[in-house]
Amino acid sequence: MxxxxxxxxxxxxxxxxxxxxxxxxxxxxxxxxxxxxxxxxxxxxxxxxxxxxxxxxxxxxxxxxxxxxxxxxxxxxxxxxxxxxxxxxxxxxxxxxxxxxxxxxxxxxxxxxxxxxxxxxxxxxxxxxxxxxxxxxxxxxxxxxKNGSSQMKQRDDECFGDGIDDGLDTDFDFEGNLALFDKAAVFSEIDTSERRNGARSRGTPQEQTPSRYRHDENILEGKPVVYRQITVPQPGAKEYCTDSGLVVPSILYDLHKRLLLVAERHGLTLERRLEMTGVCASQMALTLLGGPNRFTPKNLHQRPTVALLCGPHVQGAQGISCGRHLANHEVEVVLFLPNFVKMVDPVTCELTLFNKTGGKQVSNIKDLPDTPVDLIIDCLDCHENTFLMDQPWYRAAADWANQNRAPVLSLDPPVSGQGQAVEAKWSLSLCLPLPLGEGAGSVYLCDIGIPRQVFQEVGIKYHSPFGCKFVIPLHSA
Structure with a gap:
């Protein structure tokens, strides 16, 4: 059982x-x-x-x-x-x-x-x-x-059979349904509605060409860009433009000198301009030396060396100010300055501050490094005194710079008919560029903080081309 x-x-x-x-x-x-x-x-x-x-x-x-x-x-x-x-x-x-x-x-x-x-x-x-x-x-x-097939069919009917329309067996006519859509009439109605509401008409796809925008470009329509935002009463022989296309005209040295005098009368003294120039020049020099890729705590054993060639004038004081900031950023600075000539007051003040940083100062060309350095900053030339080029110490310093095989940054170079004694790779001009020659290399411009009304007082219509930076490159227009 x-x-x-x-x-x-x-x-x-x-x-x-x-x-x-x-x-x-x-x-x-x-x-x-x-x-x-x-x-x-x-x-x-x-x-x-x-x-x-x-x-x-x-x-x-x-x-x-x-x-x-x-x-x-x-x-x-x-x-x-x-x-x-x-x-x-x-x-x-x-x-x-x-x-x-x-x-x-x-x-x-x-x-x-x-x-x-x-x-x-x-x-x-x-x-x-x-x-x-x-x-x-x-x-x-x-x-x-056991009626297996009938039972399965009955179950299928219970699940899926009820309420199904047999008329769905006919294929849907997509082409015929699309032909009923009048696309031109619909776009015409949209355009009429947008014009009535004051909106911008989009147009039909055939009439409209899609625009391409960069990742950093504003897609909203604004006022047309005016690329000539700086006009001067006495333009120089050359014009430059920035990376964004803004035109920066060059000015003559007389207008440049008058601009600095008006700025000093309004409170932008020579000491403030020297400090601003030194900061901008040192920032550019640090970038040329490698920037964040070189100045790291793990790379202190490879400190860059900069040779600073300065004369006894305002341009030399600007170079000493730059050397002080570089020394504060762990750069080995070797300053050449002749001691047998009369120094102006700005040079003496800047030299006192530089000696507090631990930088090396030499007055003889033989004391400069024998091996190539990382960068040479040339501040030998002067806007006022062009006879310095005939001095023995000037020629010796220029020969050392040309034979050292290191790149040269010329700080605030003058316009000289005889050309540059030291072949520069880069040149840094102040506020507005001078019409420099081919020996100046790539021209850069730094902002030393002159207000717009000071430019207007000397007849310059000025809008800052610097944007978010204090040092920008210039290109020949």
């Missing part, structure tokens, strides 16, 4: 502590009152062990889900719960208990439910619809064989 149930699918309820198990009956021991399940599922989850054995004491309820053995005479639901109703199926009866597709739905029991489905609502065939037939309902067979 016990062998008749082998291979059947059963559900065993062991109470709230042990839970519900489902599986295929592998063995039944009547003497020990035990039953074993093969490939068991515990509360809908597959067990890690291939077989589980239960004692009759632990079983609260046992339900037969599917009878696999055709020799079984009866199929019943044995329960230790007094509320359960056994179901008996006699041998050979052409009925069988409805098979549940997924073992995970074995633990779901909803009882007999009767819900009214609204018209046009698709009933989905799931575990509820399977169990809603009731405990005593069975699935009929046709000619003694």
């Amino acid at each position: 016990a062998a008749d149930w082998l291979g059947s699918l059963v559900s065993i309820n062991c109470g709230p502590t042990l839970g519900v198990y489902q599986g295929e009956v592998s063995s039944v021991d009547q003497s020990c009152q035990t039953i074993s399940l093969r490939q068991p599922f515990h509360n809908g989850v597959k067990c890690p062990v291939p077989e589980v054995t239960f004692s009759a004491i632990d079983i609260k309820d046992l339900k037969i889900l599917d009878i696999r053995n055709g020799n079984a005479q009866t199929s019943s639901s044995v329960s230790t719960n007094s509320k359960s109703n056994p179901v008996a199926v006699p041998k050979g009866d052409p009925r069988t208990v409805d098979t549940v597709n997924s073992p995970q739905s074995f633990s779901k029991s909803y009882g007999d439910r009767h819900l009214e489905v609204p018209k046009g609502f698709r009933r989905r065939h799931n575990s509820w619809s399977s169990s809603s037939r009731g405990a005593n309902q069975v699935t009929p067979k046709k000619n003694g064989v």
Whole structure:
């Protein structure tokens, strides 16, 4: 009798502590009152062990889900719960208990439910619809064989068949529908509406060419850019332009001198101009020496060396101020300044401050470095006194600079008809450039803080071309 149930699918309820198990009956021991399940599922989850054995004491309820053995005479639901109703199926009866597709739905029991489905609502065939037939309902067979194909078709109809319009089999005519759209009329209506509201007309795609903008360019339309924002009463022989295209005219030295005198009368004294020039020149020199790639705490053993060639004049004082700032930034500065000529007051003051930085000062060309240095700053020339070029110390310093093979930065070079004694790679002009020659190299411009009204007082219409910087490059226009 016990062998008749082998291979059947059963559900065993062991109470709230042990839970519900489902599986295929592998063995039944009547003497020990035990039953074993093969490939068991515990509360809908597959067990890690291939077989589980239960004692009759632990079983609260046992339900037969599917009878696999055709020799079984009866199929019943044995329960230790007094509320359960056994179901008996006699041998050979052409009925069988409805098979549940997924073992995970074995633990779901909803009882007999009767819900009214609204018209046009698709009933989905799931575990509820399977169990809603009731405990005593069975699935009929046709000619003694389970009607599998008809049953699957019925389930498909329940899920997907209701409410489907057969007219959707016809392909949608995209071309015909697109032909109904009058694009020209729609764009004309948009243009008319925008003109009425005062907005800018976008035009049709055929009439409009898309603009390309850089990542740093403003896409909003503004006023047209005026590139000639600086006009001078007496322009020089050359014109320059910035990277953004602004025109910077050169001025004659007489106008440059008058501009500095007016600025000094308004409070921009020579000491303030020297300090501003020294800061800008040192910032440019630090960039030329390598900038942040060289001036790091890990690179202090490779301190750059700068040779500073200065004369006894205002341009020399500007160079000494630059050397002081470079020495404060851990640059080895070697200052050449002749001591047998008369010094002006600005040079003496700047030299006193420079000696406080620990920089090296020499008055003989032989004391300059024998090996090439990193940078040479040339401040030998003077705007006023052009006879210095005939002095022996000047010629010796110029020859040393030309033979050292180091790049040369010329600070505030004058306009000389005889050309540059030292071939410069870069030249730094103040406020507005002078018409420099080819020997000046690449021209840069620094801002020394002259207000706009000072420019207007000498007849210069001025708008600052510096932007966010104090030193900018200039290009020949």
